[in-house]
Amino acid sequence: MAANGKMSTGNEMVVLKTSEGDGPQYVKDSPRDHPIVIIGAGDYGRSFAGRLVKTGIRVVIGSRDPERRRPNVPEDVVVTSHSDAISRGKIVVLAVPRDAYSDMAELRSDLTGKIVVDVSNKERLDTEKSNAEYLSEDILDKSLVVKGFNVVSAWSLESGLAGGSKEVPICSDDKEARGEVIQLAKDMGFFPMDYGCLRAARDVEAIPLRLLPGWRFATKLMFGLLAFMSIYVLFQGPLYKYVKSGVTKDIQHFPGKGFNRVLAMLALTLLALVYFPGIIAAFRQLAYGTKYQRFPIWLDTWLKSRKQLGLLALLVASLHAIFSACLMSPEYYYHMYEKGPVIEGRQFYGMMFWRGELLIFTGGLALALMSVLGVTSTPSVQNAMNWREFVFVQSKLGFACLFVGTAHCIVYGSTGFNKMYLYVWYTPPPALLVMLLPCLLILLKLFLLSPCLNSRLMQIRRGWESKPKATPV
Ligand SMILES: NC(=O)C1=CN([C@@H]2O[C@H](COP(=O)(O)OP(=O)(O)OC[C@H]3O[C@@H](n4cnc5c(N)ncnc54)[C@H](OP(=O)(O)O)[C@@H]3O)[C@@H](O)[C@H]2O)C=CC1
Numbered sequence: 001m002a003a004n005g006k007m008s009t010g011n012e013m014v015v016l017k018t019s020e021g022d023g024p025q026y027v028k029d030s031p032r033d034h035p036i037v038i039i040g041a042g043d044y045g046r047s048f049a050g051r052l053v054k055t056g057i058r059v060v061i062g063s064r065d066p067e068r069r070r071p072n073v074p075e076d077v078v079v080t081s082h083s084d085a086i087s088r089g090k091i092v093v094l095a096v097p098r099d100a101y102s103d104m105a106e107l108r109s110d111l112t113g114k115i116v117v118d119v120s121n122k123e124r125l126d127t128e129k130s131n132a133e134y135l136s137e138d139i140l141d142k143s144l145v146v147k148g149f150n151v152v153s154a155w156s157l158e159s160g161l162a163g164g165s166k167e168v169p170i171c172s173d174d175k176e177a178r179g180e181v182i183q184l185a186k187d188m189g190f191f192p193m194d195y196g197c198l199r200a201a202r203d204v205e206a207i208p209l210r211l212l213p214g215w216r217f218a219t220k221l222m223f224g225l226l227a228f229m230s231i232y233v234l235f236q237g238p239l240y241k242y243v244k245s246g247v248t249k250d251i252q253h254f255p256g257k258g259f260n261r262v263l264a265m266l267a268l269t270l271l272a273l274v275y276f277p278g279i280i281a282a283f284r285q286l287a288y289g290t291k292y293q294r295f296p297i298w299l300d301t302w303l304k305s306r307k308q309l310g311l312l313a314l315l316v317a318s319l320h321a322i323f324s325a326c327l328m329s330p331e332y333y334y335h336m337y338e339k340g341p342v343i344e345g346r347q348f349y350g351m352m353f354w355r356g357e358l359l360i361f362t363g364g365l366a367l368a369l370m371s372v373l374g375v376t377s378t379p380s381v382q383n384a385m386n387w388r389e390f391v392f393v394q395s396k397l398g399f400a401c402l403f404v405g406t407a408h409c410i411v412y413g414s415t416g417f418n419k420m421y422l423y424v425w426y427t428p429p430p431a432l433l434v435m436l437l438p439c440l441l442i443l444l445k446l447f448l449l450s451p452c453l454n455s456r457l458m459q460i461r462r463g464w465e466s467k468p469k470a471t472p473v
């Protein structure tokens, strides 16, 4: 008997076999010695059967109307009635919609003691119990219900598992039944993941319904900043000039030149926001003297969104590089070029000033470093790195990128000024803040790297606490 009181079908049936010469042998009868039964000859049932046949596993489909379904199923698959199909196997895949589960109560006695695989999905995310728990508790309480394969689409099964994730979460309250289905998934070419007991089906059923969950915070933040910076740049420059002196030229150039400034500011701010939560977390740990104090929700969400913020920074920086390459001419950025002769009233330009070239150098370098950060954040590359290499790239190279990116922005702003203090004086406060944020971060990071604070932080992160824990009496 299994822990949940259900009867286990594990390797318990002992069959007598006679092999030549060696006398009789006892061989265990495993559920996998029988065909896999699929209930429902719909899209999923047929695709699942096709995949099993390709893997070399025998399949029987149970249908309400076997005669009509037979021409549509893959060759070598037997199509028969529900009861007949169930009697032939030990593992039954229930490929029917969730709404049809109440009708499955008729098969309750046929399915007693069998492994029933629930592949169903929900229509929308809700807090009710999972389909698998409903099936196990309310309909087939004498079967061993296993949740699995719901993350795989019928299309992916038909196209040789292309275009879909091969990771298949599997969970069940019965360990042996779970093990059998895990083995089946392996044989079919999947990477099964043991999710534990059936309650985990709530998470497993939520997987296909999720829409980029880790990206919500980062995307909202990016669009919020984009809107704020665009409105600011538009009002501070082109619209201000128009209202003050009726000049429309700058408004016309907002989609290219003006927006390119927004992209530069946004890329640098997003990159700074990748490193800010780590610094706040470090100071918080130093202040509390322990790593066991939980972070507030806002900081936790921010820390978990660092990778997404970094990738969005890379996207925006790449857009900025494309815009800059298209607009990089003296007609747009005259203050970066040496003045040439005036011929027939038209100003000609020579090559760039050293500041202009430095701008291209720092911009290219920052983008290259950001690309390295982006590539190393992908799981396949991460898997090939050890922890030290990963920390080196993400932390050291990340701060180097922040430094070069800030230098790039400062060089850009200063190209129009002969004296640096004029630049600081005339730069509008929010634009200055965009550059001050990474500068502040770099200073705080250097402060944290000072021997005294660094060794204290290391102690805390190794589990040392400033206040001794009360010992239970
Ligand atoms: N399609 C997909 O890509 C995926 C589907 N799934 C899940 O697989 C299950 C089946 O989906 P799908 O194949 O697309 O749906 P279909 O509507 O194509 O097929 C469902 C089949 O279930 C059987 N059925 C329907 N109602 C009843 C009932 N009242 N009693 C008994 N049998 C019934 C029918 O088979 P018959 O007429 O032979 O009896 C029917 O063809 C669903 O739970 C779905 O959530 C999961 C992941 C992906």
Ligand SMILES: [Cu+2]
Pocket: 264, 320, 324, 363, 408, 412
């Ligand atoms: Cu730039």
